[in-house]
Amino acid sequence: xxxxxxxxxAEAAAAIAARGLAPSELLADCLERMAALNPLLGACIxxxxxxxxxxxRRLDEEAPRSPxxxxxxxxxxxxxxxxxxxxCHSALRLHHVAARDAAVIARLRAAGAIFPAxxxxxxxxxxxxxxxLPFPPxxxxxxxxHHPGGSSSGSGAAVAxxxxxxxxxxxxxxxxxxxxxxCGIVGLKPTYDLIPRRGVFPLAWSLDHVGLLTRTVEDxxxxxxxxxxxxxxxxxxxGLRGLRIGFVRHFHExxxxxxxxxxxxxxxxxxxxxxxxxxxxxxxxxxxSAFAAVNRAILWGESAPVHSRWLREQPEGYAAITRRRLxxxxxxxxxxxxxxxxxxxxxxxxVGAAFREVDVLLTASSMDPACRIDDPAAVERTYPRQARIAxxxxxxxxxxxxxxxxxxxxxxxxxxxxxxxxxxLLLRAARGYERAVGWRGARPPIA
Amino acid sequence: xxxxxxxxPLAEAEALARAAGLERAWRQHRxxxxxxxxxxxxxxxxxxxxxxxxxxxxxxxxARP
Numbered sequence: 001x002x003x004x005x006x007x008x009x010a011e012a013a014a015a016i017a018a019r020g021l022a023p024s025e026l027l028a029d030c031l032e033r034m035a036a037l038n039p040l041l042g043a044c045i046x047x048x049x050x051x052x053x054x055x056x057r058r059l060d061e062e063a064p065r066s067p068x069x070x071x072x073x074x075x076x077x078x079x080x081x082x083x084x085x086x087x088c089h090s091a092l093r094l095h096h097v098a099a100r101d102a103a104v105i106a107r108l109r110a111a112g113a114i115f116p117a118x119x120x121x122x123x124x125x126x127x128x129x130x131x132x133l134p135f136p137p138x139x140x141x142x143x144x145x146h147h148p149g150g151s152s153s154g155s156g157a158a159v160a161x162x163x164x165x166x167x168x169x170x171x172x173x174x175x176x177x178x179x180x181x182x183c184g185i186v187g188l189k190p191t192y193d194l195i196p197r198r199g200v201f202p203l204a205w206s207l208d209h210v211g212l213l214t215r216t217v218e219d220x221x222x223x224x225x226x227x228x229x230x231x232x233x234x235x236x237x238x239g240l241r242g243l244r245i246g247f248v249r250h251f252h253e254x255x256x257x258x259x260x261x262x263x264x265x266x267x268x269x270x271x272x273x274x275x276x277x278x279x280x281x282x283x284x285x286x287x288x289s290a291f292a293a294v295n296r297a298i299l300w301g302e303s304a305p306v307h308s309r310w311l312r313e314q315p316e317g318y319a320a321i322t323r324r325r326l327x328x329x330x331x332x333x334x335x336x337x338x339x340x341x342x343x344x345x346x347x348x349x350x351v352g353a354a355f356r357e358v359d360v361l362l363t364a365s366s367m368d369p370a371c372r373i374d375d376p377a378a379v380e381r382t383y384p385r386q387a388r389i390a391x392x393x394x395x396x397x398x399x400x401x402x403x404x405x406x407x408x409x410x411x412x413x414x415x416x417x418x419x420x421x422x423x424x425l426l427l428r429a430a431r432g433y434e435r436a437v438g439w440r441g442a443r444p445p446i447a
Numbered sequence: 448x449x450x451x452x453x454x455x456p457l458a459e460a461e462a463l464a465r466a467a468g469l470e471r472a473w474r475q476h477r478x479x480x481x482x483x484x485x486x487x488x489x490x491x492x493x494x495x496x497x498x499x500x501x502x503x504x505x506x507x508x509x510a511r512p
Contacts (some may be wrong), residue, residue, distance in 0.1 A: 191509070192507060192508070192509060193507075193508055193509070205507070206506075206507030207507070286495075289493055290495045292493075293490055293493040293494040293495065294494065294495070296490055297490055297494055300487075300490075308468070311469065311472060312468045312469060312470075312471065312472070313471065315469075315471055315472040315475060315476055315479075316475055316476070320476075320479070323472075323476060323479050324479050324482055324483070327469070327472065327476075327479055327480060327482075327483035328483040328484075328486045328487050328490075330467045330468070330469060330483075331463060331464070331467050331469075331480075331483050331484055331487055332487055336487070336490065336491065336494065338504050339494060339496060339497065340494060341504035341505055342497040342502045342503065342504050342505070343494070343495045343496070343497050343502075344504070344505035345502065345503075345504075345505035346497070346502070348505065348509075395507065395509050420509050421509075421511060421512050
């Protein structure tokens with residue numbers, strides 16, 4: 001018999017709606033799972049079992065409010081949940097307790113979701129896996145010696161290991177889609193501003209997106225409906241036939257040459273989409289280096305006012321890797337920041353122009369499978385070797401999902417991108433690919 | 448962007464750090480401050496520049512349909 005924690009969000013929602021599963025049963029099984037695996041994974045930095053069980057028992061007595069009724073959702077610990085600390089995985093925020101729910105939490109709570117755990121992140125959603133913080137870094141469920149991606153590292157590890165069916169993350173330079181890539185799950189960054197950021201600790205407000213991680217595309221659509229309103233499931237089974245897909249091959253072939261296995265997986269994805277009836281054509285965008293430089297200048301500039309007091313008065317309060325990533329913000333010139341914002345418009349226009357010829361884009365997400373978490377040079381290399389950052393600069397919705405397994409048993413991935421506000425189209429492409437490729441439900445050994 | 452050694456003279460780096468209010472970081476984490484300055488120098492080499500002086504900074508928000 002399938003244990004409740006193994007169910008996808010959609011399966012659990014159907015079981016709850018049919019009264020075959022109580023929210024408290026689902027939660028209890030997920031809590032048992034967390035107790036067993038979290039000591040290995042470090043995905044959860046706080047498990048709030050008692051309050052979550054109280055909420056679940058109350059939901060047991062209600063008619064289902066929505067598909068999210070009684071669904072445990074993990075929360076990256078930069079997002080406020082009323083009454084719980086929002087530590088940002090930092091010693092500098094250990095005792096900060098949120099007075100009220102973030103807007104996205106309030107929406108999910110109204111839909112019936114339960115929040116049993118705050119999840120590990122890179123410190124302030126920027127650093128990297130660090131061993132000089134109050135909490136350990138999350139680890140990759142496919143291989144505990146490897147990096148799970150970040151900064152929404154706990155969200156990726158928890159969902160892949162089936163501690164919970166869905167989790168929230170934030171994405172400023174790829175931080176939802178990176179863990180999705182490395183953990184073999186689905187990571188969705190919606191259009192900029194689709195999900196309100198109130199109650200989410202900022203990294204760089206003009207690049208910050210609230211996103212979600214699930215095990216299936218259908219689950220991502222269900223989460224998005226609760227987080228944003230709208231009917232995102234409606235067209236996701238429409239299939240790939242006739243869909244015009246622009247293949248941005250130069251990202252992984254020329255701009256940041258991908259690991260051969262990753263490149264092969266992305267090329268295989270393109271061939272599969274064509275076999276399924278999509279119309280593929282190659283598309284050229286500005287080089288990744290242009291997007292990356294603009295993202296970096298904006299991120300540094302916008303993170304500076306958030307962190308200036310701590311950087312000046314308590315620089316030792318950060319992990320070393322976080323301090324190194326944030327310090328440039330206080331030394332950047334206004335000219336550099338504004339130059340990046342000036343160049344941003346033409347970059348967004350270039351991506352927008354591509355969508356006059358195609359419906360969605362197919363690109364790489366990560367250029368490499370997950371590296372070892374104890375190899376600082378390899379960890380450092382993982383952050384720029386990606387094609388996610390472009391769509392934080394432009395604001396376009398993007399989704400990452402599994403595209404295979406490396407010879408060493410680590411997930412490979414690809415990314416779809418859609419026109420602004422066209423999440424339905426994005427989910428249709430991703431669901432069509434997911435159905436054709438057959439990686440849905442792939443389980444890491446720990447699961 | 449490629450990592451690389453700091454290229455800014457030490458006295459200039461210290462002046463920039465002090466001007467930014469980073470005296471404590473300069474004392475305790477000098478290598479990090481030097482790396483930050485080097486990172487900015489590398490960024491300037493890679494940051495695309497708008498050819499038209501009249502281009503205005505782009506707002507993050509994009510109009511909803």
